[in-house]
Structures are given as structure tokens and as C-alpha cells.
């Protein structure tokens with residue numbers, strides 16, 4: 001190949017290619033003349049020429065209706081435990097299942113891990129402290145915190161009784177590191193779209209990606225999509241709820257603000273709270289209460305919030321002393337809090353919190369943001385669908401009544417339910433049974449071995 | 456009395472035996488009262504009977520509220536029995552009487568003279584009953600059984616300084632009992648004076664009927680007492696009217712559910728502390744006068760640490776005077792204590808924080824967060840038709856040191 005590098009190629013490699021192309025001296029036939037896999041005139045090479053997309057079964061219009069014909073899907077992988085969604089719950093579930101001895105595959109629709117925690121820029125970790133104060137989120141969630149402690153600029157406010165704030169990029173990085181260390185198979189940019197069913201039991205999931213529509217077969221599927229995409233597709237019953245949808249952002253140069261110059265009545269709003277990056281705050285946004293499963297709504301929210309955030313920065317900058325404030329970024333992922341919530345065998349209820357109910361099938365303990373109340377146990381039944389087999393919920397879509405959903409969905413509580421779902425799935429795989437029939441005492445034993453706190 | 460020797464002996468012996476019996480009964484009553492008032496018996500439901508045994512409280516309650524409160528039945532029985540036997544309650548039952556007799560004994564040993572002051576108690580009674588007719592029983596809180604009950608608040612709320620005040624007052628009375636033996640029971644105690652009044656008036660009325668031919672002299676003691684009492688009641692009513700006028704300007708206060716209209720409430724409340732003792736979550740405290748001097752030491756609610764439970768009516772079951780009337784569990788959601796006010800300067804929602812504490816803890820589902828396009832943030836909004844001011848939101852609110860959502864008292868009518 002060496003002999004084929006021309007002077008022009010060389011210049012291009014040095015980064016002045018634009019000029020050459022701009023002069024019109026580019027000959028497309030030269031690139032085409034090369035063989036498959038060669039890097040010709042571009043930083044790109046031909047993988048397959050004259051290709052027609054295989055395995056097509058285009059929807060057809062019949063009497064004005066779009067009909068999807070039957071089609072055979074390529075089985076891309078087979079695994080013990082398939083985790084759909086690589087958010088805070090999904091990643092912890094994957095690590096837990098792997099450590100409990102299962103072969104694990106993770107499918108994530110975006111290019112990074114962490115879900116709302118990172119892509120949603122939800123940087124403050126709330127809900128792991130109970131009266132005492134005492135931290136109830138232990139196990140893999142706490143392991144992640146400890147690893148963040150050791151990283152530079154990754155986490156602040158790590159005292160018992162306070163709510164830590166992380167740097168999203170540090171978390172994204174750490175999750176890659178942990179996934180690789182555990183040897184977990186992952187597929188990013190894969191959008192889980194359906195459940196594969198046999199006799200009322202889930203046998204895997206179908207996902208869409210640039211590779212097309214493919215299937216992964218699994219013995220147990222963990223739905224950590226936050227929205228219950230997979231258990232809903234499988235036919236499990238759920239409650240469809242609306243909640244506040246916001247868009248989180250980060251603003252910078254807060255250390256260069258001179259409040260003394262501002263008029264006393266100026267009260268700039270939406271400036272958020274501190275992050276590990278000096279002078280940068282994360283700005284939460286609650287937003288209106290709407291349906292996060294409606295794509296028109298999602299679109300409207302993205303556009304409205306974006307306009308608001310930009311205009312608010314502009315307005316704030318016009319206050320004397322605030323001129324240097326700037327918008328660092330808006331979250332790549334819209335802040336959808338609650339959409340589908342599973343109808344589980346058991347349900348997390350406020351009364352359980354009030355009465356400090358103890359469950360024989362406890363798989364974790366939830367907390368509060370400011371240690372304002374005691375421990376509340378999470379029963380295994382809250383992760384298990386009433387009817388459908390071989391699928392478990394983890395994270396913000398587990399079975400919880402309206403009043404408790406706002407506690408259940410907090411990041412540490414997602415760690416806790418993710419951890420339990422991972423271990424339970426591995427136990428079910430090992431014992432060749434449905435997660436519904438999995439031996440809870442075994443699950444609890446392994447959870448404790450993995451340093452989870454069960455009360 | 457002037458019969459033969461052996462008989463004198465036997466009657467002296469029987470008098471001695473009777474004195475012994477009386478002492479045993481009095482001591483038993485004292486112990487029983489203390490047991491009722493201490494948090495030792497389950498649920499403490501017996502505590503109501505201690506201040507409710509007061510005839511003075513029962514009659515004042517009837518006059519002030521113009522309704523019969525079932526709990527006052529005991530006081531009425533005491534009053535009826537007084538018609539048969541003068542001051543029987545003081546002699547056989549009253550725990551304060553026993554304590555006072557004890558210290559008076561000591562005083563006499565120290566050669567203190569029994570006091571010969573004016574009949575202060577009768578004045579208290581007349582003024583209070585007169586006021587009660589206008590719904591303002593002026594000095595009801597001087598009732599000895601109420602004061603005695605109040606002492607034991609210190610046992611349940613030992614750490615609250617103000618709960619010791621009744622105990623302190625009682626100690627002062629005991630010391631006064633040593634210095635001026637019999638001053639309290641004979642001259643000041645309104646319950647004693649009230650019994651005197653009942654006996655004297657009944658004798659006077661009976662004499663009116665018994666001697667149809669000879670009308671009792673205008674100078675007869677019964678007539679004098681009746682006249683003085685009537686006069687005192689008129690003065691009491693006048694004072695009550697004045698007090699009500701002043702009181703009507705008062706801002707409403709956070710009273711236990713079932714508390715009657717505020718002005719009558721502050722006067723009809725005996726300060727016995729029963730409601731405070733009964734509250735299983737200790738959210739009822741003594742009023743320091745924040746709601747006007749007339750309401751000092753009355754019960755006020757504090758939601759800082761706990762709230763008024765949706766199924767709890769215990770404080771409404773123990774009020775001896777009907778200042779707090781009985782509330783049934785079914786009625787509880789409709790009894791308004793107050794309404795929450797949100798201070799948006801400190802509410803976490805104004806900082807876009809991920810808080811939903813007040814909404815979650817509201818037992819009546821009365822709070823919603825409404826999004827405003829103008830501020831682009833959420834505001835808690837309370838539905839007054841659902842809310843009864845139980846304070847759960849205030850208890851749950853995480854802001855420190857001041858809660859962003861606080862219950863403001865509502866006007867009770």
C-alpha cells in the first residue's frame with residue numbers, strides 16, 4: 001500500500017486535504033479503482049461495493065395501510081442475562097449478574113453509559129441517606145462512588161449525610177472501565193424495540209441499530225430502559241404515567257461573576273448548583289407534567305426547553321456582573337422522569353415507609369435525600385411482573401405507587417434495584433428457573449456477599 | 456354527745472375509724488388520679504376523668520357552650536351529690552384537698568394561724584359563671600383538678616420547659632399552704648367555693664318552699680349569698696364582654712382539631728394539659744402567649760417534628776370542658792386546623808430542586824406542583840377543599856432552619 005501513497009495523500013494526512021479537494025483536482029475513479037479495505041483517496045475505505053441491503057422485508061402499502069411482512073431476524077448473540085439499557089440501574093445489574101456467574105450482554109441506545117445520570121446530566125446523587133444519618137446504598141453503587149473518589153475531579157461532597165455531585169464524563173469513563181474489567185459484552189447504539197416471546201415467557205430482545213434489526217437470545221432479560229420498553233413489549237401490565245419533563249444544562253464561569261455589581265433586586269434564577277468542575281454548575285429543570293412516551297411531546301419539550309435555557313442565559317448575562325456567564329452544554333438526553341411503571345408482584349408503597357415494613361423477600365433498602373426519614377425496604381416482588389416470565393424490571397420503572405416513584409427513581413435507589421435484578425437474573429439462570437421462582441434466600445445471600453445492604 | 460361513758464368511747468372509736476377510712480379513701484383517690492395522669496396506663500384514656508370530675512368545670516362548660524358535653528357528666532354527678540352532702544368531694548375525693556390538708560397540718564405544727572381572708576373563691580366562681588354565660592368563663596383555669604392534671608405534663612414532655620409550669624404553680628400553692636394553713640381549700644379554691652354555693656343556694660331555695668308562711672328575712676345568709684353571686688355574675692359578664700371584644704381582634708391560632716371558636720376557646724380551656732398528654736406524637740404544646748395573652752398556656756400545635764395524624768382523635772377525647780369537642784375519625788378530614796402557605800423564597804422548587812416531599816406526605820392528596828411558563832419552574836398549589844391543615848407537608852419539608860411550607864391557622868366559628 002505504501003507505494004500508492006501519493007504526495008497529495010501525504011499532504012492530506014497532514015491535514016491540509018481540504019485545500020486539495022477545494023481545487024477540484026480530485027479524481028473519484030481513482031478511489032473506486034482500489035480494492036475492498038484499502039484506504040484510498042479518503043480517510044475511509046470501501047467495505048463492500050455494489051451492495052444491496054440484505055434481509056430486507058420492506059413494509060408495503062396495502063389499501064392505504066402500512067403492513068410489515070413477516071421476516072426472519074438474524075440472531076446476533078446468545079447470552080444468559082441480557083440487560084437492555086445501560087443507565088445507572090442497567091450497568092449495576094450487568095456487573096452484579098456477571099459477578100454472580102452469568103454471561104451478560106448489555107444493549108444501550110446511546111453511545112455512552114449512565115443514562116440520565118450522565119447523558120441526562122443529573123449530577124447530584126440523592127436518596128441514599130436515612131435518619132442517623134446512615135447511608136443505605138451500598139454494594140456496587142457504593143463501589144462506583146469509591147472508584148470515583150479516587151479519580152481526579154470526578155466527585156464532590158462525599159461526606160455521610162450529604163449528597164455527592166459527580167462529573168458526567170468521569171462517570172461515563174469509569175463505566176467503560178468497569179464493563180471492560182468485568183468482560184461484559186456490550187452493544188452501544190442499539191435501540192431495543194421488542195421482546196422475543198415463547199409461551200408467555202421472554203426469550204430475548206430485538207433491537208434496531210445501524211446494523212439493522214437483529215435479535216439477541218437470552219435466558220433472562222433485565223429491563224433497565226427506565227421506560228419499561230421491553231416488559232411493555234412483552235405484554236406485562238404497567239401503569240402509564242405523566243411526570244415533569246425537563247432538560248438539564250451546565251453553565252460556566254460562575255467563579256467569574258461579580259454579584260456586587262448587580263442591582264440588589266436582581267435575582268437571577270436557574271443557575272443551579274456546584275459540580276466538580278470549578279465555576280461550572282449543573283442546572284436542573286422540572287418542566288411541565290407531560291407524557292414521556294409521546295414522541296410529539298418529547299419533541300416539543302426538547303425545543304421549548306432549549307429556547308428557554310438559551311434565553312435565560314442571555315437574560316442573566318444582561319445583569320451587570322453576570323456578563324461572563326455562558327452555557328456549557330445542554331444534556332444530550334431529555335429529562336424524562338417517569339413513564340411506564342411495572343405492575344409487579346409487590347409494589348413499593350408509602351405505607352411501607354411509614355410503618356418501616358419488613359419484607360421476607362427484601363432485596364435492598366431505599367433512603368431519602370436529606371435523612372428526613374427511616375429506611376424503606378424494597379421487596380423482590382417489585383421487580384417481577386405479575387404475569388410475564390423471564391423479565392425483571394430495574395431502575396425507575398419498577399413497581400411503585402405514585403407517591404413513592406419519586407423516591408424509587410433517585411439514582412442510588414436505581415443502583416440498589418439494578419444490583420438486585422442482576423443477582424436475581426444470575427440465580428435464575430444458574431437454577432434454570434424463571435426469576436419468579438428464583439430462590440430469594442440465595443439472591444439475598446449473594447447480594448450480601450456483594451456487600452449490598454438489606455437492612 | 457352527753458350520754459354515758461362507754462357510748463362516748465364507742466362513738467369516738469367510730470369517729471376514729473371513719474377518719475381512718477376517709478384517709479384510706481383519699482389516699483386511694485390520690486394514687487388513682489396520679490396513675491390516670493401518668494403515662495403508665497395504656498392509651499391514657501382515663502386521664503380525662505380527673506379534671507372532668509370538677510363540678511365547676513362541668514357547669515361552666517354547659518353555660519359557655521350551651522351544649523352538654525358527655526364528658527362533663529361526671530362533674531354534674533359531683534354537683535348533684537353536693538346537694539345531698541356539703542363538700543363531700545373535698546372531704547373524700549379531691550387529691551388537691553389531701554395535699555393541702557397535709558401541708559396545712561405542717562403549718563399548724565409550725566404554729567401558723569389559719570387564714571381569715573375574704574372568700575376569694577366565691578368571687579372567682581361568680582365572675583367565671585357570669586362570664587361563662589357570654590361564652591367566656593373568666594377564671595376557669597383556676598380549677599384545682601385542672602391545675603393538678605397539668606402537673607403531670609412534665610412527666611410526658613419533661614424536656615419542654617413550659618410543661619413544668621403547672622408543677623411550679625402547684626409547688627407555690629403547697630408552700631402557701633404551709634404559711635397560711637387552709638387558705639386554699641377554705642378561701643380560694645373555686646371548686647370548693649362552688650360547692651359551698653350549691654349547698655347554700657339549695658338550702659335557701661328549700662327554705663323558700665319549706666316555710667311558705669314566713670318568708671326568709673332579706674338578711675338571711677342564703678339571700679345574701681344569692682344576691683352577691685348574682686351581682687358577681689353580672690360583673691363577670693361585663694368583664695367577659697370586654698374580654699371578648701379585645702379577643703375578637705386576635706389572629707386565629709393553630710389549635711387542636713375540634714377546638715371551638717377561638718375567643719371562647721382560650722377562656723374555656725382549663726390548661727389541664729390533657730390534650731397535650733393524649734397526643735401520641737407530642738405535637739401539642741403550651742402557648743407561650745404568641746397568640747395573645749389571653750391564650751397563655753392553652754394548647755397550640757407545632758408541626759416541626761410531626762403532624763396531626765389522619766386517623767387520630769385522641770386529644771378530642773380528653774378535654775374536660777368542651778373547649779375541644781369530640782371529633783369522630785370520619786369527620787377528621789373535614790375539620791380544618793389551618794391551611795399551608797408556601798414561602799417561594801425558600802421552597803426548593805424555586806431552585807429547580809428534585810423535591811416532592813410535601814406532595815408525597817400529604818395524606819389527603821391536596822398538593823399539586825403546577826408548572827409556570829413564566830418562571831419556567833414549579834410551584835406547590837394546595838387544594839383547600841381537600842386540605843385540613845394537618846401539617847404533614849410542614850413536617851416533611853426539608854428546608855432548614857425555616858420550613859418553606861407552613862400551616863397558617865384558619866378562623867374557627
Ligand SMILES: Cc1cc2nc3c(=O)[nH]c(=O)nc-3n(C[C@H](O)[C@H](O)[C@H](O)COP(=O)(O)OP(=O)(O)OC[C@H]3O[C@@H](n4cnc5c(N)ncnc54)[C@H](O)[C@@H]3O)c2cc1C
Nearest residue numbers: 085087088089109115116126192225226335395396409411
Ligand atoms: C431532570 C431530572 C432530574 C433528576 N434529578 C435527580 C437528582 O437530583 N438526584 C437523583 O438521584 N436523581 C435525579 N433524577 C432521577 C434519576 O436521574 C433517574 O431516575 C435515574 O438516573 C434513572 O436511572 P435508570 O437507570 O433507571 O434509567 P435511565 O437513566 O433512564 O437509564 C435508561 C438507559 O436505558 C437506555 N434505553 C432506554 N430505552 C432503551 C431502549 N429501548 N433500548 C436500549 N436502551 C434504552 C437509555 O439510553 C439509558 O441509558 C432526575 C431525573 C431527571 C429526569
